[in-house]
Amino acid sequence: MDPRIYRHLILPRLGRDGAYTPVQPPIPPVKLPPVQNRPAHAQALQKSLTTIEKRAEARAASQRAALPEDECGILVRFNPRLGRNVDLSFFEKASHGVELLSVRQERRMVVRAFVPKKSIGRLSSAISKYGEWSEGQHKPAFTDFFEGIDNLTVADVERLWHAPDGVELPKDGIQRWEVWLRPRVVEYVKASSSRYSVELSPFETRFPNATVIRMRAAFAGLKALLLDTASVIEIRPASTANVPTSALTPVERAGLVRKIASRIAPAPEGSPRVAILDTGVQFQHGLLRQSLPEARTHRFYRPGRKTTPTVMAPEWRASRFSATSIVLFRAVRRFR
Numbered sequence: 580m581d582p583r584i585y586r587h588l589i590l591p592r593l594g595r596d597g598a599y600t601p602v603q604p605p606i607p608p609v610k611l612p613p614v615q616n617r618p619a620h621a622q623a624l625q626k627s628l629t630t631i632e633k634r635a636e637a638r639a640a641s642q643r644a645a646l647p648e649d650e651c652g653i654l655v656r657f658n659p660r661l662g663r664n665v666d667l668s669f670f671e672k673a674s675h676g677v678e679l680l681s682v683r684q685e686r687r688m689v690v691r692a693f694v695p696k697k698s699i700g701r702l703s704s705a706i707s708k709y710g711e712w713s714e715g716q717h718k719p720a721f722t723d724f725f726e727g728i729d730n731l732t733v734a735d736v737e738r739l740w741h742a743p744d745g746v747e748l749p750k751d752g753i754q755r756w757e758v759w760l761r762p763r764v765v766e767y768v769k770a771s772s773s774r775y776s777v778e779l780s781p782f783e784t785r786f787p788n789a790t791v792i793r794m795r796a797a798f799a800g801l802k803a804l805l806l807d808t809a810s811v812i813e814i815r816p817a818s819t820a821n822v823p824t825s826a827l828t829p830v831e832r833a834g835l836v837r838k839i840a841s842r843i844a845p846a847p848e849g850s851p852r853v854a855i856l857d858t859g860v861q862f863q864h865g866l867l868r869q870s871l872p873e874a875r876t877h878r879f880y881r882p883g884r885k886t887t888p889t890v891m892a893p894e895w896r897a898s899r900f901s902a903t904s905i906v907l908f909r910a911v912r913r914f915r
Contacts, residue, residue, distance in 0.1 A: 614726050621710025625703060627731045631655055632699050634733050639696065641807045645771040650764055652695040652809050654680070654734035658687075659727055665690045669724040675701050680761070680788075680812045691734045693761060693809060736802045740814050748814075750798045755817035758801075759789045764810045768792075775804040781826075793817045 614620045635653040642651040655677075659665045665688055670679035676698035683689045694702070708719040709726075740748040760768060762785070772779050777796035784791040789812050794801060805811040827835065 617712065617726075618710045621706050621725070623730065624706045624725060624728065625710075628699065628703055628706065631694070631731060631733055635694075635696050635699065638806060638809075642809060645807050646764065646767050646809070649695065649697070650767070650809065652693055652698070654739075654809060654811070655692055655694045656732045656734040656738070657690040657692065658729045658732060659690075660729045661687070663727040664688045666724045666727050669721055672721075675705065675721070677702070678761070691739070691812075736805055736811060736814070739811055742816050746816055748798070753795060753797055756794045756796070756801060757791060757815040757817045758794050758805070759791050759812040759814070760810045761812060762788070762790045764808050765790045765792070768804065768808050768810050771808060772804060775800040775807075777801055777804050 631653060635651075638653065639651060657665050665682075667679070667682065667690070669675075670677060670692065676695050678693040678695075680691045680693055682691075705719065705721050706725060709722050712719050712722060737748060742748075765783070769779060772794075775796070777794050777800050780793040782793070794817075796804075801814075805814075
């Protein structure tokens with residue numbers, strides 16, 4: 580994934596630092612005073628949780644027709660107090676069952692999560708303990724998290740629309756969508772889609788915490804499907820450049836290659852040059868034949884695998900490379 584576009588997604592446990600990095604600089608950390616009236620704050624949180632529970636109940640019957648009981652729930656937005664960020668370590672705990680879906684830095688941090696129906700009672704109990712706690716007593720679980728939260732609201736599907744170029748959400752007519760889903764419910768979305776007149780592409784892209792599927796539907800039908808399956812992480816406009824080449828016939832693939840090749844043109848004089856190392860190049864490929872002329876292609880081989888290289892820069896040594904064959908060329912062509 581391009582981190583410039585998708586850095587709001589949370590991708591934990593990938594063997595590297597997957598911590599959230601906001602698109603815009605976060606609010607500078609400052610030591611803010613604790614909540615002055617904790618019981619009143621807890622009461623306000625309980626009130627917003629009660630509203631969420633009523634919305635979940637209203638959706639329960641239609642969800643049970645599409646989902647197993649454990650996956651029934653609602654998408655919730657956790658809104659931080661002014662000047663605070665949400666304590667994301669809360670979502671690393673498994674005891675409450677709340678699943679973090681996305682984080683974005685807008686005017687303030689926006690955190691969205693999936694709250695299973697069975698977890699609403701657990702949150703309510705934790706909020707009650709938070710409201711009853713006073714200094715000098717044993718600190719209840721999740722106190723720091725609740726202290727940083729202003730309120731909880733239902734995450735409306737309309738607010739999950741994210742177009743990189745700022746395009747407004749199209750609510751009229753049949754549209755093509757790129758929908759980011761919770762992986763555990765993808766099969767239920769597929770099984771239910773026809774009831775909502777939503778067409779799904781047979782191709783999908785899988786990430787550790789999201790599955791991306793292209794859909795074709797009116798927004799009303801798409802919204803109903805996503806609410807009844809509690810599945811959506813984000814909605815984007817479907818790309819028109821992604822062609823599923825595996826579904827094309829050989830003749831159609833050749834035509835696609837010729838069409839793309841016709842868009843390739845020499846770059847202007849003085850354009851940047853790029854050196855590319857590759858362990859194997861098919862020079863007969865229609866898109867490479869004109870882009871890799873012999874005058875700009877240099878081949879060299881690991882000793883013992885081939886005869887003396889055709890061309891090798893004197894300061895390089897083939898023994899530094901483990902690949903059988905490496906091709907170096909300067910790309911001085913570009914797409915129109």
